[in-house]
Structure formats: structure tokens, C-alpha cells
Amino acid sequence: MSVGFVMLCHTALDRAAQVARHWAAHGCPVVIHVDKRVRRRPFERMRRDLEGVADIRFSERFSCEWGTWGLVAATQAASSLMLHEFPGVRHVYLASGSCLPLRPVTELVAYLDGRPRTDFIESVTTEDVGWTVGGLNIERFTLRFPFSWRKQRRLFDGYVRLQRNLRFRRRIPKGLVPHLGSQWWCLTRQTLSAILESPDRAEHDRYFQRVWIPDESYFQTLVRQVSANVESRSLTLSKFDFQGKPHIFYDDHLQLLRKSDCFVARKIWPQADKLYRTFLSADLGKQAAAEPNPGKIDRLFAKAVERRTKGRAGLYMQSRFPKSNWENGMTAAPYSVFQGFADLFENFDIWLGKVAGTRVHGHLFAPDRVQYAGGETVYNGALSDSAGLRDYNPRSFLVSLIWNTRGERQCFQFGPDDVQDIAPFLARDPNAQISVISGAWAVPLFHANANFGEIRKEAARMQKIEAEYLDILRGANVKAKVRIWTLAEFVENPMEPLQTIIDEISPRSLRRVTEAPRMADLAGFGQFLQNLRNQGMQPVLMGDFPAGDDPRPQPSRRGRPYLVK
Amino acid sequence: MGILTTYRLRLARKRWRIRAFRKRRELTPVVSRVMNIRASDLLLVSTIRNEKVRLPWFLRYYRDLGVNHFLFVDNDSDDGSREYLAEQADVSVWTTKHSYKRSRFGIDWVNWLLMRYAHGHWAVVVDPDEFLVYPFCDTRPLRALTDWLDASSIKSFPAMMLDMYPKGPISRSPYQEGQDPLDIAHWFDSGNYTMTKNPSYGNLWIQGGPRARMFFGDTPERAPALNKIPLVKWHRSYAYVSSTHMLLPRGLNFVYDEWGGEKASGCLLHAKFIDTFAAKAQEEMDRKQHYANSHEYRAYQEGMAASPDFWCKWSEKYINWRQLEILGLMSKGNWA
Numbered sequence: 001m002s003v004g005f006v007m008l009c010h011t012a013l014d015r016a017a018q019v020a021r022h023w024a025a026h027g028c029p030v031v032i033h034v035d036k037r038v039r040r041r042p043f044e045r046m047r048r049d050l051e052g053v054a055d056i057r058f059s060e061r062f063s064c065e066w067g068t069w070g071l072v073a074a075t076q077a078a079s080s081l082m083l084h085e086f087p088g089v090r091h092v093y094l095a096s097g098s099c100l101p102l103r104p105v106t107e108l109v110a111y112l113d114g115r116p117r118t119d120f121i122e123s124v125t126t127e128d129v130g131w132t133v134g135g136l137n138i139e140r141f142t143l144r145f146p147f148s149w150r151k152q153r154r155l156f157d158g159y160v161r162l163q164r165n166l167r168f169r170r171r172i173p174k175g176l177v178p179h180l181g182s183q184w185w186c187l188t189r190q191t192l193s194a195i196l197e198s199p200d201r202a203e204h205d206r207y208f209q210r211v212w213i214p215d216e217s218y219f220q221t222l223v224r225q226v227s228a229n230v231e232s233r234s235l236t237l238s239k240f241d242f243q244g245k246p247h248i249f250y251d252d253h254l255q256l257l258r259k260s261d262c263f264v265a266r267k268i269w270p271q272a273d274k275l276y277r278t279f280l281s282a283d284l285g286k287q288a289a290a291e292p293n294p295g296k297i298d299r300l301f302a303k304a305v306e307r308r309t310k311g312r313a314g315l316y317m318q319s320r321f322p323k324s325n326w327e328n329g330m331t332a333a334p335y336s337v338f339q340g341f342a343d344l345f346e347n348f349d350i351w352l353g354k355v356a357g358t359r360v361h362g363h364l365f366a367p368d369r370v371q372y373a374g375g376e377t378v379y380n381g382a383l384s385d386s387a388g389l390r391d392y393n394p395r396s397f398l399v400s401l402i403w404n405t406r407g408e409r410q411c412f413q414f415g416p417d418d419v420q421d422i423a424p425f426l427a428r429d430p431n432a433q434i435s436v437i438s439g440a441w442a443v444p445l446f447h448a449n450a451n452f453g454e455i456r457k458e459a460a461r462m463q464k465i466e467a468e469y470l471d472i473l474r475g476a477n478v479k480a481k482v483r484i485w486t487l488a489e490f491v492e493n494p495m496e497p498l499q500t501i502i503d504e505i506s507p508r509s510l511r512r513v514t515e516a517p518r519m520a521d522l523a524g525f526g527q528f529l530q531n532l533r534n535q536g537m538q539p540v541l542m543g544d545f546p547a548g549d550d551p552r553p554q555p556s557r558r559g560r561p562y563l564v565k
Numbered sequence: 566m567g568i569l570t571t572y573r574l575r576l577a578r579k580r581w582r583i584r585a586f587r588k589r590r591e592l593t594p595v596v597s598r599v600m601n602i603r604a605s606d607l608l609l610v611s612t613i614r615n616e617k618v619r620l621p622w623f624l625r626y627y628r629d630l631g632v633n634h635f636l637f638v639d640n641d642s643d644d645g646s647r648e649y650l651a652e653q654a655d656v657s658v659w660t661t662k663h664s665y666k667r668s669r670f671g672i673d674w675v676n677w678l679l680m681r682y683a684h685g686h687w688a689v690v691v692d693p694d695e696f697l698v699y700p701f702c703d704t705r706p707l708r709a710l711t712d713w714l715d716a717s718s719i720k721s722f723p724a725m726m727l728d729m730y731p732k733g734p735i736s737r738s739p740y741q742e743g744q745d746p747l748d749i750a751h752w753f754d755s756g757n758y759t760m761t762k763n764p765s766y767g768n769l770w771i772q773g774g775p776r777a778r779m780f781f782g783d784t785p786e787r788a789p790a791l792n793k794i795p796l797v798k799w800h801r802s803y804a805y806v807s808s809t810h811m812l813l814p815r816g817l818n819f820v821y822d823e824w825g826g827e828k829a830s831g832c833l834l835h836a837k838f839i840d841t842f843a844a845k846a847q848e849e850m851d852r853k854q855h856y857a858n859s860h861e862y863r864a865y866q867e868g869m870a871a872s873p874d875f876w877c878k879w880s881e882k883y884i885n886w887r888q889l890e891i892l893g894l895m896s897k898g899n900w901a
Contacts, residue, residue, distance in 0.1 A: 308828070318821060319898065322825045383757045396760060445895050
């Protein structure tokens with residue numbers, strides 16, 4: 001009989017009784033404290049239930065509202081009773097009613113027998129804790145908290161603010177260095193009795209009665225005064241989520257809990273029958289005397305907290321709909337938008353798909369239908385090619401497409417003939433790689449078989465739309481990776497920009513681009529622009545194309561006159 | 566939100582509650598076992614009309630999840646649904662011959678039953694073709710979820726409707742009474758949903774899925790809403806506003822995180838599109854008792870006549886909730 005358990009219970013008393021019985025049956029005395037707010041009937045039932053069991057005592061009841069002194073008073077009373085009634089106890093283990101032993105009691109006893117003078121209590125100075133919720137660290141010890149945090153939140157917050165503004169400070173008793181830590185500890189008789197029988201106890205109690213959440217600081221602070229051998233960790237596996245609530249364990253955590261090698265876990269869902277059955281059964285498999293190793297469980301819960309606070313980038317769904325600038329990734333993955341390339345080069349999409357090894361769509365925002373790669377009518381995630389559905393919410397359309405195709409880079413064409421509503425979103429999205437050859441829309445017009453009056457009108461319309469688009473791309477809060485060339489610049493030296501873009505899309509392919517896309521015939525294009533000017537329209541976006549001086553790409557190998565090197 | 570808006574919403578909520586209170590007279594109890602409801606029971610409220618074929622599986626599904634008591638409003642069934650329900654030991658049934666449409670598609674009746682019997686309970690409000698899926702539903706009962714929600718001070722839990730459909734024309738594989746409809750209709754659209762925020766009530770407005778894809782290409786604004794909040798820790802002062810899409814007070818509609826994180830959510834697998842659907846659509850058309858002049862049903866009927874096959878090569882086959890989580894249709898939030 002070297003370890004005794006103090007249990008603080010407030011709900012699921014039947015489960016608490018079951019665990020108490022288990023410990024008592026394995027020779028460990030148990031002192032049970034039941035919250036005073038529990039009604040008489042359930043309490044009496046528990047008492048009756050445990051009546052015949054030797055080595056189980058009930059201690060004086062205190063009202064234990066979360067974050068108040070009652071919890072400490074209850075612990076003090078129960079611990080005193082334990083020390084008094086069971087002189088053989090060397091370690092006192094503080095547990096709750098929703099704790100569950102994961103390893104046979106004998107293993108815990110053996111573990112503590114090997115460390116007879118060690119106090120297991122998490123005890124960290126206020127500067128070093130990262131887990132306090134609400135930003136109250138040292139202020140827990142220096143302010144007053146007369147209002148309930150649960151029921152009078154506004155008063156609580158207001159009073160804290162007031163004290164901060166007035167620079168109010170309580171004096172911390174001499175010799176005390178505030179420490180915080182998990183409230184579930186395991187202390188030796190020597191340490192515990194030194195705390196409880198200290199001549200300064202009245203003063204300490206008076207001070208801690210007005211400290212915020214004293215159950216996380218009373219023993220944690222005082223143990224530093226009296227113990228020579230503090231091991232600052234809790235033997236109880238207990239994880240907290242981002243709001244400071246304990247995570248709950250269910251039946252499906254069985255294997256994780258088994259492998260954790262921890263002695264006690266909290267908090268267990270009262271109806272987790274399988275957990276209680278397994279861990280309280282007599283034939284719990286003997287394990288090697290391993291040190292507790294909750295790594296896997298830590299990771300599981302850390303991931304849950306991350307999911308709750310940061311979420312998955314680029315996901316918009318029923319329970320994640322971030323405000324602007326809080327997206328933490330407006331889209332799920334990088335993608336490329338090409339404007340003018342398909343006009344200037346023949347079969348640009350096929351070429352790009354081959355060279356960069358990505359999915360290349362046509363004009364996703366074409367006015368009549370969505371031009372998915374390969375002419376599909378329905379695409380990944382069952383996205384429809386209907387322009388109506390797309391234009392109903394273009395932003396949802398694009399983020400869905402990028403989300404649905406995670407793992408495969410998407411490229412698509414864009415142009416002044418497309419529905420432009422998505423443009424501001426593209427410009428703001430850091431995942432967008434936007435490359436524009438301005439004025440390239442004139443090339444198909446130049447080749448078009450249409451009356452010049454219509455061509456002129458069309459050119460004026462396209463130029464206006466593209467100019468607006470370029471204005472957006474040159475705006476102040478553009479986050480996309482934007483590259484803009486005029487048609488004249490690009491035709492002069494097409495290979496270098498193409499190489500840059502390809503390198504960015506697939507950085508791992510170290511090969512130089514050898515095969516270039518085939519450029520459209522531009523003979524007479526300068527004259528075409530001059531004709532537009534003569535008709536009263538001023539083409540400005542394509543750069544400087546002197547009439548009659550056709551751009552002549554460097555003549556390359558014979559027989560492939562339009563191949564660009 | 567200004568004081569004026571707050572007050573306007575408060576008046577609206579009171580109006581819906583008074584309306585529900587007045588509509589109580591339309592409900593005649595068939596069998597009432599409400600005295601068996603214990604304080605901690607999980608309740609389910611549903612409005613039905615001629616759903617006899619679906620009911621056995623429906624009851625079984627939700628009993629397995631841990632629902633303790635069912636409250637049904639029977640809207641003048643003539644296929645034995647009422648009698649079947651009356652025999653069940655954990656069911657209370659009310660019947661009415663009054664207009665479904667004028668009870669705002671049943672929601673006034675539901676509001677009344679919730680107000681009267683669900684105060685302080687967790688209540689599921691679903692149609693007989695909707696099956697709730699939530700994180701860990703294969704290993705943890707519904708009570709685990711509601712306990713966790715209670716501990717986290719969360720009062721409402723969202724579950725988006727996910728339209729399920731079979732492969733091939735829906736008439737091809739007939740549905741047998743007592744069968745799991747998801748055995749037949751186990752395909753869904755995984756990533757074609759659009760959402761916007763409703764500024765006055767704060768809820769998300771989600772549309773899309775196979776119905777939008779097949780029938781509403783030209784009129785996307787008319788596509789049915791898929792956002793639902795079917796699980797609520799009910800208080801008698803609450804009211805559903807429009808189906809289970811949104812509630813008042815509006816705080817209950819904020820089931821999504823706006824700062825980048827994910828809150829916990831589930832899905833309602835909507836097994837509407839099985840072979841009973843064509844007959845149902847015809848009946849609903851004739852009764853003219855559905856939303857927006859039954860526009861939805863008219864669209865279905867036109868679509869159904871042509872080629873009623875929702876399936877496409879990008880359809881996903883339903884496996885389990887983890888699949889839905891990975892696809893981003895629902896989330897575990899910080900429940901682990």
C-alpha cells in the first residue's frame with residue numbers, strides 16, 4: 001500500500017464508483033470527494049454502492065465551481081483525510097471522477113516504488129506557460145476575481161480591464177514564486193503534509209482564495225517551497241483543446257490509449273463502455289515497464305486544434321467560410337492563368353500540357369460554356385460546364401475546381417472575351433500565376449474573315465476590357481504573381497518568358513524547353529494596326545509595331561520557318 | 566448589427582412562434598407517448614406524407630444512432646404510414662388534413678412540437694429521406710456528439726444536404742421496404758457547391774449538387790438550398806424560419822468559422838432519388854403544395870421525362886464519413 005487515490009467527482013458517479021472500486025480492489029485506498037452541488041439522491045446511491053468496500057472514504061463536501069477555491073479546499077480536505085486514515089500511503093495521486101487507469105495498478109505501484117521521493121506535478125513559472133487561455137498568466141496572481149467567469153463574463157472582463165487601467169496589484173506573499181500546471185498531480189506524503197501542515201497555511205490559503213483558478217496554481221506553487229525533488233510533469237494523460245476544455249476519450253481511442261503507456265487518462269466519456277471494460281478488466285495484458293509515451297495522442301489532438309484554428313487552405317464549406325483576408329490560402333494550390341498566349345501561338349494548350357506536364361484548360365470563363373481540358377462537359381468533383389452555374393458564383397466555381405484537383409496543377413486561358421467577374425479575385429490570390437501578353441487578342445482579329453468595320457468595333461471593345469483587367473492587375477493590393485508583356489515585346493524574344501513561366505510551374509524539370517510552340521503568322525500585322533488607327537481607333541496595348549516593318553523572328557533552321565528558338 | 570435589426574428579428578421570431586402556436590389546433594394526436602420522454606432524451610421530429618415504404622429503415626437508422634423518441638406529423642397519409650407509426654413504442658404521431666403549404670411546408674407544425682416537447686432536449690429535425698452523418702458516427706453514438714457539443718457550449722450543429730443518386734436511370738433499381746436506400750443511391754457530387762452568406766440571418770446559403778447540375782443550369786438562383794441545421798439543443802424561444810435552413814435567434818445560424826478555422830459539421834445524406842421519386846414528383850405537382858409553386862418539382866419532371874440519370878464519371882461513390890471529411894464536405898472541427 002504505497003499509493004492512495006484522491007478522487008474529485010461531480011458527474012457520472014457510477015463510473016467514478018467503478019474506478020474507485022477497481023483501485024480499492026487492488027489494494028489502494030481511495031478518498032472520494034463529491035461536489036456539494038450534486039444532489040442528495042445520486043450521492044446516496046454512490047455511497048450505498050461502495051458501502052461494503054474497505055479502504056474507501058468520503059471526505060467533507062465542498063462546492064466546486066470551475067476556477068474557484070472550492071476545488072482546492074476539496075483537495076485539501078480529502079488529502080488530509082487520506083494521510084490521516086491511511087498511514088501506509090507514501091504517494092497520493094489526485095484524480096478526477098472521469099479518470100481511467102490505463103495500466104495495471106501494480107505497474108503504477110512499482111513505478112512509484114522506484115521513485116519513492118519524487119513528486120510528480122507539472123509546475124511551470126508563469127513566464128514559461130504557453131497554454132493559458134484568455135491571456136491571464138501572472139495576472140491570475142495579482143488581480144482580484146470576484147465575478148464568475150462562466151456566468152458573469154462581462155463583469156469578469158470589465159473588472160479585469162478596470163484593474164489593469166488602475167494599475168491595481170495584489171501583493172504576492174513573501175517567498176512565493178507563482179507556478180502553474182496541470183491540476184492532476186501525484187505527491188509524496190512528506191511533500192503533501194508539509195504543504196498541509198505548514199505554519200503559513202492560513203496565510204497561503206487566504207491569498208490563494210482570491211487567485212484565479214487556484215487549483216492550477218496552489219499546489220504547483222507551494223510544492224516548490226517544500227520539495228527537493230519535483231518532476232515537472234503529470235502522470236495523468238490529459239489534453240486540452242484551444243478553448244482550454246479537456247479533450248474527451250471514446251471507445252475508438254482504445255488502441256491509442258493502450259499504446260500511450262500512460263498510467264491514468266482523463267477525461268473519459270462516461271458511456272465509453274469498451275474503454276471501461278477493457279482497462280478495468282483483471283486480465284489487462286502485462287506490458288513492459290515502459291515510460292509514459294503520449295506522443296501519438298499529442299499529435300492527434302494537436303491536429304484537431306490546428307484544424308479548428310487554421311483549417312484547410314482553400315476550402316470553403318458549410319463550417320468554414322472565412323472572411324476576406326482570413327482565408328489562410330484563398331485557393332488550395334497554385335495555378336496559372338494565361339492571357340493572349342493561345343491567340344499568339346497555335347495549339348498552345350497542347351504544347352504547354354506536354355512541356356509542363358500539367359492540366360491545361362481552354363477559356364474556363366468563356367461566355368457560352370466552360371472549356372475544360374479535353375472538351376469535357378463535366379469535370380472533377382462533378383463541376384458542370386454550364387456558364388449559368390459558373391457565373392452565378394464564379395468564385396465558388398474557381399475555388400471548387402482548384403480544391404477538387406488538389407495534387408495536379410491547373411492552367412487555363414483567360415481573355416477579354418471571357419466573363420471578367422473573377423478578375424479581382426485572381427489578382428488577390430497569391431496562388432495565381434498570371435501571365436499576360438497584352439494586345440494579343442488582335443492576332444485572331446487580324447486573321448479573321450470579317451468586315452473591317454466589325455473588326456474595328458470588336459478591337460475597341462476588347463481593348464477596353466483588357467485595359468480594365470490590366471488596371472486590376474496593377475492595383476495596390478495585388479498578391480498574385482503577375483507578368484505582363486506587350487505583344488511587341490513578347491514577339492521580339494518569346495523563349496525567355498516562356499522558359500521562366502515553365503520553370504515556375506514545374507521547378508523540378510531541369511530540362512530546357514527545346515520545342516517551342518508555333519507562332520501565328522504576323523506578316524502584315526503592323527499594317528493591320530495602322531489600318532485600325534486610320535479608322536479612328538487607337539490600338540495601344542500591343543506595343544510598338546511600325547507599319548510595314550513586320551516582326552521577323554530570327555530565322556532558324558531551314559524548313560521550319562515559324563519555329564521560335 | 567444595429568438595435569433596429571435586432572429588434573426586427575426579434576419580432577420576426579415572435580411572429581413565427583405565435584404562428585406555430587396557432588397552428589397547434591391543426592394537429593390531432595393519433596398516439597401520444599410523450600409522457601415517456603425523459604429529461605435527457607434525444608428527440609427526432611419529422612413531417613411525413615405517404616412514406617410507409619421508407620419508414621422502417623428510417624426508424625431503424627435513427628434508433629441505431631441513439632434517438633430515444635420520435636415525434637411525427639402525418640399530413641393525411643393514405644398508405645398506412647400513420648397506422649404503422651402508431652404501433653411503434655417510441656413514437657408519438659399527430660395527424661392533420663390541413664394544407665402543407667400554408668403551414669409553411671410543415672415548419673409551423675414542427676416548430677410547435679419543438680416548442681411544446683423539445684425544450685431542453687437535443688432534437689433532430691429531418692425528413693424521412695434524410696440520413697444524418699456526423700464525425701465518428703460509425704464508432705460513437707449521437708449522444709457522444711451532443712455531450713461534446715454541450716461541453717463546448719455549442720447549441721446547433723450543421724449538416725449540409727448531400728443528394729444521393731443511383732447509377733443509371735432511377736427507375737432501374739426498385740426500392741424494397743426496409744432496405745437501406747443508400748444501397749441503391751450511393752453516388753454523390755463531391756465538389757460543385759456554391760455558397761454565399763445571407764446577411765440578414767447570418768446563415769450560409771449553399772446550392773449545387775446534382776440537382777443544380779442537371780436541372781438548374783439556366784436558373785441557378787432557383788436551385789434548392791442545401792444548407793441545413795438539423796440538430797439543435799432546443800429552447801422554447803427558438804424557431805425554425807425556413808425549413809431547417811435557418812433559425813432564429815440568428816446566433817444559431819453561425820455554425821461556420823469566419824477566421825479560417827473549421828467548426829465541426831456533418832452531412833444529411835439525401836436519398837430522395839430512388840424509384841419512388843417519379844410517382845412522388847407527379848403527386849406533388851398535382852397537389853401544388855411545394856415551395857415556390859413547386860418549381861423544383863416541375864423542373865424535375867421535365868428533366869425526368871428526358872433521361873433521369875444523375876450519374877457522371879466524376880460522381881463519387883459513398884464509403885463513409887471519413888471520405889466526406891477528406892473531400893471537404895464536412896469537418897471534425899476540434900473533435901478528436
